Amino acid sequence: MADAAAVQDPKCALCGGEGFTFQVKDHRALAAPCSCTLACTLCAGSGRVFLKDERGYEALRGCSCGRDPRRLALLSGLRLPLKFLDRTLAIYRAYSPAQARALLRARRFVDEFVPGAGGQRALLFCGPPGTGKTHLMSAMLRELAAQKSVRGRYEEFFLLLSDIRDGFSKNLSSREWLEPLREVQVLAIDEIGKGGKNREWEQGILDEIISVRYNAGRPTLLATNYPRPGATWKFAAEGEVGETLEQRVGPRIFSRLHEMCDLIDVTGPDQREVQHDARQARDGAADGSLRGPRPARG
Numbered sequence: 067m068a069d070a071a072a073v074q075d076p077k078c079a080l081c082g083g084e085g086f087t088f089q090v091k092d093h094r095a096l097a098a099p100c101s102c103t104l105a106c107t108l109c110a111g112s113g114r115v116f117l118k119d120e121r122g123y124e125a126l127r128g129c130s131c132g133r134d135p136r137r138l139a140l141l142s143g144l145r146l147p148l149k150f151l152d153r154t155l156a157i158y159r160a161y162s163p164a165q166a167r168a169l170l171r172a173r174r175f176v177d178e179f180v181p182g183a184g185g186q187r188a189l190l191f192c193g194p195p196g197t198g199k200t201h202l203m204s205a206m207l208r209e210l211a212a213q214k215s216v217r218g219r220y221e222e223f224f225l226l227l228s229d230i231r232d233g234f235s236k237n238l239s240s241r242e243w244l245e246p247l248r249e250v251q252v253l254a255i256d257e258i259g260k261g262g263k264n265r266e267w268e269q270g271i272l273d274e275i276i277s278v279r280y281n282a283g284r285p286t287l288l289a290t291n292y293p294r295p296g297a298t299w300k301f302a303a304e305g306e307v308g309e310t311l312e313q314r315v316g317p318r319i320f321s322r323l324h325e326m327c328d329l330i331d332v333t334g335p336d337q338r339e340v341q342h343d344a345r346q347a348r349d350g351a352a353d354g355s356l357r358g359p360r361p362a363r364g
Contacts, residue, residue, distance in 0.1 A: 078102040084212060085132015086141060088151040095151050097141035099133040106131035113138075128215075140211040145220050150204035158201055162334030165198060171330055172202045176209050179285075181216055181251065186285040190323055192294055192311065193332030194301055199289040202332070203254040206287060210252055218252040224260045227268055240274070248278045254287040259314035260303070269316050276319065280326050288327065290314075299333060 081087050081100035088095045104111040106129060113133030116124045128134025155173055160166040168191060175189060191199040203220065210216035233243050247253055255275070261268040279286045291301045292311040302308040312320040323329070 081132070085130075086138060086212070088141075088146075090148060093148070095142065095144075095146055095148060097138040099138065103131040103133040106133065109133065137212065137215060140215060140217055141208070144207050144211055144218050146204050146207065147200065147220065147222070150200055153201045153205045153208070155202070155205045155209060158198060158205065160198075160334070164193075164331050164333045168193075168198075168202060168330050168332045171328065172206050175285075176206055176213075179210060179214060179216065179252075181214055184283040188279075188286045188288065188327040190327040190329045191287075191289040191332045192297070192329060193289075193291070193334075194299060194336070195291055196336030197332045197334050199332050200256055203256060203287045203289055207252060207254055216251050218254065219247070219250045220254045220256065221247075222256045223258050223272070224262075226255070227261065227271060230271060244274060244278055247275055248282050248284070250284070252285055252287065253279060254289075256289045257291065258288050259290045259292040259311055261314075265314075269319060272315060273319050273322075276322055276326070280322070286326075288323070294329060294331075297331070 077083065078100060081102060085100050085103050086097050087100050089098050090096075099113065103113070109115045109129035109131060111133065113129050113131070113135055114126055115129045117127045118124055128136055155169065155176070158165075158169050158172075160169050171189065175186070179186060191202060193199055207218040207220055211218055230243050253275075258272060276286065290311050291303075292309060292314050293299055293301060295310045295312055297310070300308040311323075315323075
């Protein structure tokens with residue numbers, strides 16, 4: 067594939083050299099080609115080029131400028147949370163050794179992922195709210211789709227349960243809702259363990275998803291706010307007693323997670339609080355510079 071740097075300006079202010087941007091429509095993020103790709107000298111803005119394969123035959127391929135329609139469709143199909151559309155591994159800030167290790171493992175997963183190959187380990191990120199778990203998973207899906215044409219999908223577990231209930235009310239069969247989750251190459255499920263009052267039904271849904279992914283040999287990215295047994299930190303939602311992940315999902319599912327996943331602790335300061343404090347400090351400094359120095363008291 068041609069070198070993207072040879073056909074577009076890597077310093078494009080709109081896309082940062084990626085060749086695409088996200089546009090929000092009807093609460094969904096759709097990937098669109100950046101205007102800088104119109105100047106591509108290889109595809110002339112079409113997004114497709116003829117390249118020779120290993121046998122010497124010419125085949126129509128996606129251009130590396132970023133305008134490739136298939137690549138844009140993969141990025142749109144990720145269903146990333148709107149707040150995390152611009153998240154990459156390069157901008158993830160590690161405020162603790164645990165977060166630094168989690169970042170390295172996420173980067174290794176992306177670098178070593180081979181589309182179509184089996185044997186990739188699933189990952190389970192465990193950590194309190196605000197430590198960057200959703201950032202890591204969103205960035206991994208984004209980079210896999212953009213760099214390796216991997217079909218991924220993000221799901222927040224509680225909202226997924228709501229969609230499944232809605233499907234059942236419309237006579238949707240188990241196979242109809244489960245098959246899309248099985249087929250996707252990399253599935254990310256956020257906030258496992260979070261649920262409502264019907265815990266047995268919720269655990270059954272999670273068990274089906276994990277089992278069908280495991281049997282298909284496709285890796286899953288998982289994240290939870292609940293600690294593994296023996297962890298030094300605790301989490302409890304409002305009105306809840308602090309529980310471990312094993313208590314939330316049950317011994318059977320927890321055992322399966324141990325079998326298929328690398329469990330990665332993502333602990334450290336709440337990044338939302340850190341960023342909030344930094345914004346307040348910047349705003350305070352700006353206000354002070356606008357007001358000018360305070361008069362001396364005497």
